Amino acid sequence: MTARDTPAGRAESTPHRSLARRALDVVDERMGIRALEYPVPEHANNLTWSLGGVTAFAFVVLLVTGVLLAQFYSPQPETANQSLRDMVTNVWGMRFVRGVHYWAAQAMYVTAALHLIRVFLTGSYKRPREGNWLVGVAMFGLIILALFTGTVLKWDQEGFEALGHNVELGDLLGGAGLWFSPDFASRVPILVRLYGAHVVMIPGLILVLVTLHALLVKRHRISPHPDLPTDTSGDQASPDEPTEPFTHHLRRVTAFGLVLTGGLGILAVLVPPAIGPPPVDGLEITRPPWNFWWMFTLENWLGLPGILYGGGALFLLLTLLPFVDRNPQRSWRRRPVAMSLGLVVLVAVVALTLLMLAITPKTHLGM
Amino acid sequence: MIRGTWRLVVVTILALAPVTLTAGAQAHGDDETQEGYVLVQQALAHLAHDVSSDGIDLAMEKVNDALETEDQEGVDVAEVEQGMHALEADQVDQARTLLQDSITEALAGRPLATGYETGTGVVPVELPGRGPLTGSDWLVMVLSVGVAGLGVWLSVRFRPHESVSALRLLLGTKPVTANRPKRRIRIARHPR
DSSP: OOGGGSHHHHHHHOTTOOHHHHHHHHHHHHHOGGGGGOEEEGGGGSSGGGHHHHHHHHHHHHHHHHHHHHTTOOOSTTTHHHHHHHHHHHSTTHHHHHHHHHHHHHHHHHHHHHHHHHHHHTTTTSTTOHHHHHHHHHHHHHHHHHHHHHHHHTOSHHHHHHHHHHHHHHHHTGGGGGGGSGGGGTTSBHHHHHHHIIIIIHHHHHHHHHHHHHHHHHHHOSOOOTTSOBOTTSSSBOTTSOEEEHHHHHHHHHHHHHHHHHHHHHHHHHSOOOBOOOOOTTOOOOOOOGGGHHHHHHHHHHOTHHHHHHHHHHHHHHHHHHHHOOOOOOSGGGOHHHHHHHHHHHHHHHHHHHHTTTSOOOOOTTO | OHHHHHHHHHHHHHHHHHHHHTTTOOOOOOOOOOBHHHHHHHHHHHHHHOOSHHHHHHHHHHHHHHHHOSBOTTOOHHHHHHHHHHHHTTOHHHHHHHHHHHTHHHHHTOOOOOBTOOOOOOOOOOBOSOOSOOHHHHHHHHHHHHHHHHHHHHHHHTOOSSOHHHHHHHTOSOOTTTTSOOHHHHHHHSOO
């Protein structure tokens, strides 16, 4: 490294740098932020390759709005539902904040799913990125858990029935489902434990995994685009492909994030989520959030174990994918088996979701 | 050979997973409650979710169960009967008030909820997402449109210099795998 490459060297060699630039140099000298300026291939800056960043942006929106919601939410069963009602009717701006939180959760689920599909289509999970694929699958599972626990926290009939499924599935799993049982800590309301999971355990785990995900992306570098030439190993983009600093990638992700945030704000004003009546035990009269409809259809056909079969099969397939698919090709056109399997799974999930609109829900809880 | 064995193991696990996962499954039996105040709450819940004739019919079934059950501790049966008459007369709001009042005593003495208990006392109707847009709503919406617009402008301004098709032209028209060594060579480079 030459003197010119160091922050101090850069400052000396360019005396007419702006104040902002010099301030950045001062910070960089102490915090090393220019380490983020590592090169990434040009193709990484389009929207489809930025979906992971957009998902992370939605996560940040969720953290900020979640902190605000936590100031007014009471996780006690007697007061939880009413605290939400008070919050959105008596505290200025909180109806909007709750609306943004709700829609950001939906956005994070959708963008994470789209990111996962993009990685699948472009074969970006292949060697040497299998480990990072597993980290991503784990994060997708955590996002679903966060959606689930968030649904329960409303403590309305829909949330309580979701919790009922959770408890009975825990029973089905025997010892493996003990944590989900109210018997695990019988003197503590299960709502309080799920609140802890929603605001600490799940986001904390996501933060750890996001960090690991990003570090592994840096270590393995952005995967090559399947329509472009690769380097000699086949695992990296061609050295002839133009690159941009990673900070430019972050800049574009932030721009997409602003579009997302604006959209969330509009939805939060026009379509804020309602708050259902507080729960009453012994009823099963609501439908779950749309994200779970495909499993709900399976439950209607197979009973409660249908949820385990469906969810377990999907995540088992996702987990095994990079180890079973050893085809070195990345272009979808040259991976007929993986593409056929992926299409079958996608069509099944979409069809089961749509079927929910046509079937009459059956009662399963307590049966 | 080893790879084939692994695949066999994986397929076997996939096939057996549903069986092993649900090995501990048990029938729970019908848990329909006999507690009068819970039955009244269930009637209130039906009325809170659906005030069509279907919802009222379901609520009346629950009220009927509450009147017939032996466990009516803390329930004002006379008010429940009045609630039933109100439902029969399609006076849902009055029925709701009477039914809620009828279980005041039962709810008053309950300890704090633990485990899987609901802790529910009053059963109000759904709080709608929003009413008519207020001045604050319009302000926030205009700001949101502005933020989205700024994002669109920045994403266009910061767009990549080259699209993927332009990169393909720039990098030549060689097939995607032209630079890739043959599979045989790669195996030699990574001996097991």
